[in-house]
Amino acid sequence: MTLLRAWLTGIPAYLWSGWGAIASLFLLLAAWEGASAVHGALILPDPGTVFATLAGLVDSGAAWPELAVTARRAATGLALAIAAGSTLGMLAGISMTASMMSRPLVTVLLGTPPIAWLVLAMLWFGASDGTPVFTVFIACFPVIFVGALQGTRTLDGHLREVATVYRLPLRMKLFDLYLPHVVSYLFPAWITALGTSWKVVVMAELLSSADGVGAALAVSRSHLDTAATLAWIAAVVLTLLTVEYLLLEPVKRELEGWRRQETEGGAA
Amino acid sequence: MTRALAIHGLGHAYALRTVLEDIDLELPAGRTVALVGPSGCGKTTLLHLCAGLLTVQKGTLENGFLRPAVMFQQPRLLPWKTTRDNIALGLKALGVPAGERLARAGAVGRSVGLDELALGQFPHALSGGMQSRAALARALALAPDLLLMDEPFSALDIGLKSQLHRLLLEHQAAHGLAVLMITHDLMEAVRLADTLLVMAAEPGRIVHRVELATPARRRGDAEVYQTTARLLQHPAVCASFGLEPPAPAENGTGGCTVLPLHGDSDAGCAAPALRKKGFSC
Ligand SMILES: Nc1ncnc2c1ncn2[C@@H]1O[C@H](COP(=O)(O)OP(=O)(O)OP(=O)(O)O)[C@@H](O)[C@H]1O
Numbered sequence: 001m002t003l004l005r006a007w008l009t010g011i012p013a014y015l016w017s018g019w020g021a022i023a024s025l026f027l028l029l030a031a032w033e034g035a036s037a038v039h040g041a042l043i044l045p046d047p048g049t050v051f052a053t054l055a056g057l058v059d060s061g062a063a064w065p066e067l068a069v070t071a072r073r074a075a076t077g078l079a080l081a082i083a084a085g086s087t088l089g090m091l092a093g094i095s096m097t098a099s100m101m102s103r104p105l106v107t108v109l110l111g112t113p114p115i116a117w118l119v120l121a122m123l124w125f126g127a128s129d130g131t132p133v134f135t136v137f138i139a140c141f142p143v144i145f146v147g148a149l150q151g152t153r154t155l156d157g158h159l160r161e162v163a164t165v166y167r168l169p170l171r172m173k174l175f176d177l178y179l180p181h182v183v184s185y186l187f188p189a190w191i192t193a194l195g196t197s198w199k200v201v202v203m204a205e206l207l208s209s210a211d212g213v214g215a216a217l218a219v220s221r222s223h224l225d226t227a228a229t230l231a232w233i234a235a236v237v238l239t240l241l242t243v244e245y246l247l248l249e250p251v252k253r254e255l256e257g258w259r260r261q262e263t264e265g266g267a268a
Numbered sequence: 269m270t271r272a273l274a275i276h277g278l279g280h281a282y283a284l285r286t287v288l289e290d291i292d293l294e295l296p297a298g299r300t301v302a303l304v305g306p307s308g309c310g311k312t313t314l315l316h317l318c319a320g321l322l323t324v325q326k327g328t329l330e331n332g333f334l335r336p337a338v339m340f341q342q343p344r345l346l347p348w349k350t351t352r353d354n355i356a357l358g359l360k361a362l363g364v365p366a367g368e369r370l371a372r373a374g375a376v377g378r379s380v381g382l383d384e385l386a387l388g389q390f391p392h393a394l395s396g397g398m399q400s401r402a403a404l405a406r407a408l409a410l411a412p413d414l415l416l417m418d419e420p421f422s423a424l425d426i427g428l429k430s431q432l433h434r435l436l437l438e439h440q441a442a443h444g445l446a447v448l449m450i451t452h453d454l455m456e457a458v459r460l461a462d463t464l465l466v467m468a469a470e471p472g473r474i475v476h477r478v479e480l481a482t483p484a485r486r487r488g489d490a491e492v493y494q495t496t497a498r499l500l501q502h503p504a505v506c507a508s509f510g511l512e513p514p515a516p517a518e519n520g521t522g523g524c525t526v527l528p529l530h531g532d533s534d535a536g537c538a539a540p541a542l543r544k545k546g547f548s549c
């Protein structure tokens with residue numbers, strides 16, 4: 001409840017602080033407009049056309065079902081990756097041996113391009129939802145795993161001693177010691193993973209699905225409809241930005257209240 | 269097991285480096301032992317052994333106390349908890365319900381001189397001295413029967429120091445608390461302790477033992493100053509801290525005759541073996 005109130009009251013100040021970001025976005029739009037004027041509408045339609053097409057897609061109701069399907073797949077894969085990555089990463093972080101052993105495995109996972117996993121997933125899951133969900137999961141898992149691992153490993157040994165001498169039960173060790181510290185590592189990892197999931201799901205759909213934003217992109221490409229292609233891309237990017245900046249960023253600020261005070265105190 | 273801390277022939281080494289050798293120490297309930305010694309001589313190591321944070325490698329350590337509390341050399345407050353929640357940490361671990369433990373934490377916090385504002389803030393917003401007082405409050409909130417303290421008052425001004433000395437003595441009188449404290453302040457040790465142990469370095473060992481006969485609550489300032497001054501003249505103390513050895517004994521200072529205390533067998537001055545308490549002027 002306090003979280004919700006803090007979130008709502010935080011929005012105006014937060015938006016106000018975003019003027020710099022908005023200015024740079026307008027610069028980008030201007031550059032786009034310029035490039036469009038040089039290369040012609042077939043290669044690069046101007047922003048006005050693209051956003052009009054997007055508005056048309058939204059008005060006709062064509063955009064929402066596709067976005068919903070894509071969001072469902074991304075969210076499923078991301079949720080699985082968050083659950084598995086956070087738990088396993090923290091467990092691995094508690095044991096020195098486990099963290100040493102898991103590190104090379106995670107490096108391999110991180111280094112394997114998502115497109116390789118996608119091809120494998122298509123062989124294993126065919127055209128079902130399993131393909132994008134699996135690809136999202138496998139692309140997000142190592143990022144989250146590493147965040148949880150590092151968070152757990154970097155906990156100050158001094159504070160662990162405090163937990164020992166004050167005889168904190170296991171539950172308290174988890175919720176009062178490990179989680180508050182680990183969350184400051186985990187949360188950025190979750191946000192990175194969110195971005196990854198959204199990009200990877202579109203790619204997976206493009207190659208393997210009959211519905212969703214990726215499939216819509218494939219269709220508009222085959223019709224050489226550059227405006228619709230860009231409109232879908234804009235829809236994908238706008239959705240991600242909305243979720244990340246309006247929802248997650250304030251939550252993050254709230255979760256790390258103790259740390260924010262610290263930096264403000266430092267600046268004052 | 270009796271309520272006491274008993275240490276015999278305790279030794280400790282980090283890797284191949286011996287930092288503690290042949291330590292003997294008895295701490296019964298209700299008593300205070302103060303540990304002084306040069307920096308790096310192994311005081312904190314000894315305290316951590318008593319707290320069970322290090323495993324005993326050599327000798328024996330029997331801790332019969334049921335509810336020990338530790339105040340570390342650094343405040344070690346959890347940065348994501350407010351001061352009040354930090355003070356209540358040990359109570360939460362004992363399963364005390366939220367309302368009661370916060371009320372108790374607030375009361376202990378105020379008794380060490382932290383106001384409502386400080387209690388609601390996160391630790392990084394507190395001054396160094398406030399942080400160490402919060403750490404003391406966290407230990408006292410548990411109502412421990414053994415309190416292990418590592419330089420508890422070193423970050424405080426003299427006014428706060430003497431206020432907290434009184435608070436500690438009150439706690440001790442009320443709860444029969446046993447205290448093992450490390451300090452760099454000889455006068456503080458003389459003011460609070462029943463037994464004063466002087467350590468020397470390389471390897472850390474106890475080189476001098478002083479029993480103070482007057483109960484700490486009845487020890488007057490004059491007595492404290494004189495005992496401290498006399499202690500500073502002691503050859504073992506001088507050697508341990510690398511001080512200039514005392515000038516050849518001129519018996520008595522300012523018209524006061526300094527008499528040896530209990531257990532002070534090899535005192536520098538050759539006074540008659542009067543085993544009364546303290547000093548006579
Ligand atoms: N974890 C450790 N690993 C290796 N050596 C250590 C460790 N902790 C302490 N030492 C060494 O042991 C010796 C004693 O350290 P200790 O912290 O007990 O000193 P101290 O008497 O508390 O000193 P101070 O008064 O400065 O706090 C020091 O020389 C230190 O270098």
Ligand SMILES: [Mg+2]
Binds near residue numbers: 311
């Ligand atoms: Mg120390």
